[in-house]
Amino acid sequence: MCSIDIEARAYLYREFPKYYVWNPKGKTWTKRKTRSVIGRIAIGIYDIPQLDHKMLEGCPSECREINEELSVQIPSKDFDAQSQLDPEQEQAFTKIVQTIDTRTTGIFFVDGPGGTGKIYLYRALLANIRSKGVVPKSTRVEIVNASLVKSYLRPLMEKIQFTRNMRERTDPTFSEFLLRVGYRDEPIIRDNLILLPKQLTIKHCRDEIPEESIIKEICPNLQENATRSTYVTKRAILASRNDHVDNLNDRLISMFPGESKTFNSFDSAKDDTNTITKKNI
Numbered sequence: 001m002c003s004i005d006i007e008a009r010a011y012l013y014r015e016f017p018k019y020y021v022w023n024p025k026g027k028t029w030t031k032r033k034t035r036s037v038i039g040r041i042a043i044g045i046y047d048i049p050q051l052d053h054k055m056l057e058g059c060p061s062e063c064r065e066i067n068e069e070l071s072v073q074i075p076s077k078d079f080d081a082q083s084q085l086d087p088e089q090e091q092a093f094t095k096i097v098q099t100i101d102t103r104t105t106g107i108f109f110v111d112g113p114g115g116t117g118k119i120y121l122y123r124a125l126l127a128n129i130r131s132k133g134v135v136p137k138s139t140r141v142e143i144v145n146a147s148l149v150k151s152y153l154r155p156l157m158e159k160i161q162f163t164r165n166m167r168e169r170t171d172p173t174f175s176e177f178l179l180r181v182g183y184r185d186e187p188i189i190r191d192n193l194i195l196l197p198k199q200l201t202i203k204h205c206r207d208e209i210p211e212e213s214i215i216k217e218i219c220p221n222l223q224e225n226a227t228r229s230t231y232v233t234k235r236a237i238l239a240s241r242n243d244h245v246d247n248l249n250d251r252l253i254s255m256f257p258g259e260s261k262t263f264n265s266f267d268s269a270k271d272d273t274n275t276i277t278k279k280n281i
């Protein structure tokens with residue numbers, strides 16, 4: 001591709017799918033068209049098309065993104081969410097839906113600390129848009145990029161600020177803590193670190209390895225439950241660095257019962273073990 005298109009030389013291997021789409025029929029890469037973006041905190045609307053089912057017939061590979069969107073099952077509670085929005089969410093919802101209905105262009109940046117209902121709004125929007133037979137076209141890469149504060153689209157975005165913590169109804173102490181962290185009001189103890197409340201921490205004995213204490217707490221009785229899919233899918237341990245993730249993975253996998261098998265991949269991704277991602281931990 002680099003020999004045909006000079007622009008392609010500027011992109012790293014991992015960035016490539018963001019700018020080019022693989023066409024399996026012709027076995028070629030073609031430039032990705034600029035699409036509308038519906039992301040977690042950034043929502044862009046550019047002339048979203050009505051879904052034409054004829055487009056899907058006989059061209060499954062070209063319509064991969066549409067098929068992917070259609071395969072997302074919208075739970076009925078997301079359709080109900082629209083009637084349960086709080087005033088801030090409702091204002092944002094109305095503004096975004098109006099932009100879609102009037103087929104005008106807009107980019108919205110929905111901002112607010114953890115628990116203020118951004119995802120809830122996104123789900124309500126997606127359910128509403130899908131019920132109108134509109135396919136919001138966006139790739140995972142676009143969604144992630146749209147979430148980046150440094151996006152080149154940032155100056156064009158209309159900012160919608162959420163302030164009310166929707167989690168507080170069930171756990172006010174935790175949600176107040178999250179809001180303080182979100183607004184940077186939680187005191188720093190040293191080196192830009194905050195002190196986590198005791199309830200959020202996991203105790204471990206001096207003679208225990210910290211990772212094992214975490215695994216024990218998050219995955220109790222792993223041996224007996226390892227074959228139960230709901231036990232496995234309902235648990236996650238997040239870590240800020242890839243080397244911590246690798247360490248936890250190795251320990252956890254070694255604790256699973258049964259014989260281990262190695263499947264070799266035909267390609268490899270460059271692992272940056274020192275990067276601390278900006279994603280909330």
Ligand SMILES: Nc1ncnc2c1ncn2[C@@H]1O[C@H](COP(=O)(O)OP(=O)(O)OP(=O)(O)O)[C@@H](O)[C@H]1O
Pocket residue numbers: 084085086089112113114115116117118119120121166167
């Ligand atoms: N209008 C609402 N009515 C009832 N529950 C709501 C409403 N809005 C949000 N919630 C609930 O509040 C909780 C937090 O909402 P949500 O996950 O959307 O917040 P968020 O801003 O995306 O948080 P985070 O940034 O931490 O992911 C969820 O349990 C959600 O179901």
